[in-house]
Amino acid sequence: MGKFKFTYTEIEGVFIAEPAVFPDERGYFMETYNENDFKEEGIDLTFVQDNQSKSSKGVLRGLHFQKTQPQGKLVRVISGEVFDVAVDLRKASRTYGKWIGVRLSAENKKQLFIPKGFAHGFVVLSDEAEFVYKCTDFYKGDDEGGILWNDPDIGIEWPIEDIGEENILLSEKDKLWKPLKDTDVDF
Secondary structure (H helix, E strand, O other): OOOEEEEEOOOOOOEEEEEOEEEEOOEEEEOOOOHHHHHHOOOOOOOOEEEEEEEEOOEEEEEEEEOOOOOOEEEEEEEOEEEEEEEEOOOOOOOOOOEEEEEEEOOOOOEEEEOOOEEEEEEEOOOEEEEEEEEOOOOOHHHEEEOOOOOOOOOOOOOOOOOOHHHOEOOHHHHHOOOHHHOOOOO
8 A cells, every 4th residue: 555645636637646654652663655655556757856955935946847857846845935836938838828826834734736837936845945856857057938927818816915026036037038928938
């Protein structure tokens, strides 16, 4: 029997993996990834790179993708809480331009899988958050693309009432992304 509960979203290829957690008086134990359990579920992935970031409340990273070397990502939070978003950029998909958002936290231990052909981003909801993700391809800086985080045509409902849009912290490059309709991407 596998140690993960897989929940599929309304966007094909995007799923939530919830690990079995084994608590006791010392704390807890869990597997964060098990290739056999994923394959048993019909999910055959090869991960080649792990990344980790730490950010403070109001930091919004995204919406990022790689143009010619797209990455699938299995993302999770090891401290704090984020609202994680995937936007479907696959032009042939029935959900092209649609988004899915999930609260990921150290407490709920949920993981979100974002397939190749998606833009990805998150906003930190807690005072700080550490974010960890496995990638199916290597990062290539000169291959990066992005979409404006608050593109009105996509309409992501970021839960930032407590932060305020004026207090969102973006990198300089993330401030310059354009809406999806003005972005050259072909998945």
